[in-house]
Amino acid sequence: MSDLKDIKVKRVAKSFGTKCVLDGYSAVFPAGRITCLMGESGCGKTTLLNLILRLTKPDGGEISGVPDKLAAVFQENRLCDDFSALTNVRIIGASVENARETLIALGLGDSLSRPVRELSGGMKRRVAIARALCADCELMVMDEPFKGLDDVTRRHCIDEVRSRMGGRTAIVVTHDREDADMLGAEIITMPSGGCGGNAAK
Amino acid sequence: MHFDLMKNKQIIQRTAAVLLALVVWQLTAAALDSKVLLVSPLSVLLRLLTLWREPGFIDSIRFTMARIALGFMLGFVCGVALAALSGRFPVVENLIWPFMITIKTVPVASFIIIALIWLSSRNLSVFISFLMVVPVIYNNVLSGIRAGDRRLDQMAVVFRLPWYRKLIYIRLPQLRPYFFSACSTALGLSWKAGVAAEIIGIPEGSVGEKLYMSKIYLDTDDLFAWTVVIVVISFLFEKLVVSLFKLGYRRLEKL
Numbered sequence: 001m002s003d004l005k006d007i008k009v010k011r012v013a014k015s016f017g018t019k020c021v022l023d024g025y026s027a028v029f030p031a032g033r034i035t036c037l038m039g040e041s042g043c044g045k046t047t048l049l050n051l052i053l054r055l056t057k058p059d060g061g062e063i064s065g066v067p068d069k070l071a072a073v074f075q076e077n078r079l080c081d082d083f084s085a086l087t088n089v090r091i092i093g094a095s096v097e098n099a100r101e102t103l104i105a106l107g108l109g110d111s112l113s114r115p116v117r118e119l120s121g122g123m124k125r126r127v128a129i130a131r132a133l134c135a136d137c138e139l140m141v142m143d144e145p146f147k148g149l150d151d152v153t154r155r156h157c158i159d160e161v162r163s164r165m166g167g168r169t170a171i172v173v174t175h176d177r178e179d180a181d182m183l184g185a186e187i188i189t190m191p192s193g194g195c196g197g198n199a200a201k
Numbered sequence: 202m203h204f205d206l207m208k209n210k211q212i213i214q215r216t217a218a219v220l221l222a223l224v225v226w227q228l229t230a231a232a233l234d235s236k237v238l239l240v241s242p243l244s245v246l247l248r249l250l251t252l253w254r255e256p257g258f259i260d261s262i263r264f265t266m267a268r269i270a271l272g273f274m275l276g277f278v279c280g281v282a283l284a285a286l287s288g289r290f291p292v293v294e295n296l297i298w299p300f301m302i303t304i305k306t307v308p309v310a311s312f313i314i315i316a317l318i319w320l321s322s323r324n325l326s327v328f329i330s331f332l333m334v335v336p337v338i339y340n341n342v343l344s345g346i347r348a349g350d351r352r353l354d355q356m357a358v359v360f361r362l363p364w365y366r367k368l369i370y371i372r373l374p375q376l377r378p379y380f381f382s383a384c385s386t387a388l389g390l391s392w393k394a395g396v397a398a399e400i401i402g403i404p405e406g407s408v409g410e411k412l413y414m415s416k417i418y419l420d421t422d423d424l425f426a427w428t429v430v431i432v433v434i435s436f437l438f439e440k441l442v443v444s445l446f447k448l449g450y451r452r453l454e455k456l
C-alpha cells in the first residue's frame with residue numbers, strides 16, 4: 001500500500017447523448033485518505049465514480065493514479081440474490097473467517113446463511129459494504145453506502161468502515177455532512193452538473 | 202393459503218378434464234365400434250397390463266431411451282456452447298445462423314430420410330434428437346445471456362472475479378429460468394422426433410419398430426398402448442432432468 005498515488009482527475013468531460021454531465025471537471029483524491037464527494041443530485045458524482053472505476057470512458061481529460069485493485073459499494077447493491085450473505089462476500093476471494101467476522105461486525109451475525117433475496121434493504125446494503133471491506137483493494141469507491149440505514153446502524157457502519165480502511169484510499173459519495181465528519185474525511189463538493197456547470201474546479 | 206386453494210382447485214379441474222376426455226374417448230370408441238379405427242381407453246389399459254410383461258418390452262424402452270437421452274445431452278452441450286460463443290462473439294451468431302434457420306424450418310422427416318443415408322438406423326434417433334434439441338437450447342440460452350444483468354457484470358469487473366466465479370455466481374443463476382424452459386421444450390421435441398426417426402428407420406428392438414409393426418398389422422391396441430408408454434416415459438424423463446437441474450441449482454446456492 002506504500003506506493004499509493006493521489007487520484008488526479010484532470011479536466012474530465014463526459015456526456016450521455018446530448019446530456020452533458022461532466023464538463024472539464026478536475027479534482028484530487030489524496031492517497032490513503034477518505035474523501036467524501038458531495039453535491040446535489042444529478043451533478044455527476046456517480047458518473048465520476050464510474051469513470052474512476054473504469055466502467056466508462058471519459059470523452060475528454062484524464063484520470064491518473066487509479067490502482068489496479070479496486071472495490072466498490074454501488075448505488076444499487078449488485079449482490080447475487082440467490083446466494084447467502086456469506087457467499088456474497090466470499091465471491092470476491094475473501095476468506096471465510098474474514099467474511100464472517102466483517103458481516104458479524106456489521107450486525108449480520110444472524111443472517112450469514114440466509115439468501116440475500118430474503119434480506120431487508122438495509123441488510124443488503126451492509127452485505128455490499130462488507131463485500132467491499134473484505135476486498136483486497138487499494139481504492140474503495142462507495143456510492144451513498146449508508147443510504148437506507150437507520151441512525152444507529154448508520155453510525156455503527158461508519159465506525160466500522162473508518163476502522164477497517166487500513167490506509168486504503170476511499171472515495172465516498174454522500175449527501176450527509178455528518179457522515180463525512182464521522183468518517184474523518186476530506187470533503188469535495190461538486191458543483192451542479194451540465195456543460196459549463198462544473199468546469200475545472 | 203389462497204395459493205393452496207387456487208392450486209387445489211386447478212388440480213381438481215384438470216383431473217375432471219382428463220376424466221371427461223376419457224369418457225368422450227370411450228363413448229366415441231363405442232359409437233364407432235371398430236377396434237381398427239379407434240380403440241377404447243379400457244382396451245388400451247388392458248393391453249398395457251399385458252404389454253409390460255412381454256419379452257423385449259424393457260429392452261425396447263432401454264434402446265430408445267438411451268439414444269434419445271444421448272441425443273438430448275449432446276444437443277444440450279452443443280446448444281449451450283454455441284450460445285456462449287455467440288454471446289461472446291456476435292460473429293459466431295451470424296456464422297451459425299443459416300444452420301439454425303435450416304434446422305428450424307426443414308421438416309424433421311426430411312432430416313430423417315437424409316440422415317438415413319449417412320447413418321445406420323440404430324443411431325438415427327441420436328442424431329435426430331440432437332438436431333431438434335440444439336436450436337431450442339441455443340435460442341433460450343442466448344436469450345438468457347443477452348438478458349443478463351450488466352450491472353453484475355460490472356461488479357465482476359471491479360472486483361476482478363475470475364471467470365469460473367463469474368460463471369457460478371452470476372451467469373448460471375441468471376440462466377436458470379432459460380435452462381428450465383429450454384429443457385422442458387427440448388425434451389418433448391427430442392422424444393417426438395427420436396421416435397419418429399425410429400418409425401422411419403425401423404431399427405431392430407426399438408420402440409419405433411414396435412409402433413411401426415402395430416401400424417403394419419393394424420393392431421390399434423398396441424399402437425395406443427405403446428403411445429401411452431412413450432408419453433409416460435417422456436414425462437418421467439422430463440421430470441428426472443428438471444429434478445437434476447433443480448438439485449444442481451440447490452447445490453450451487455449452498456456453495
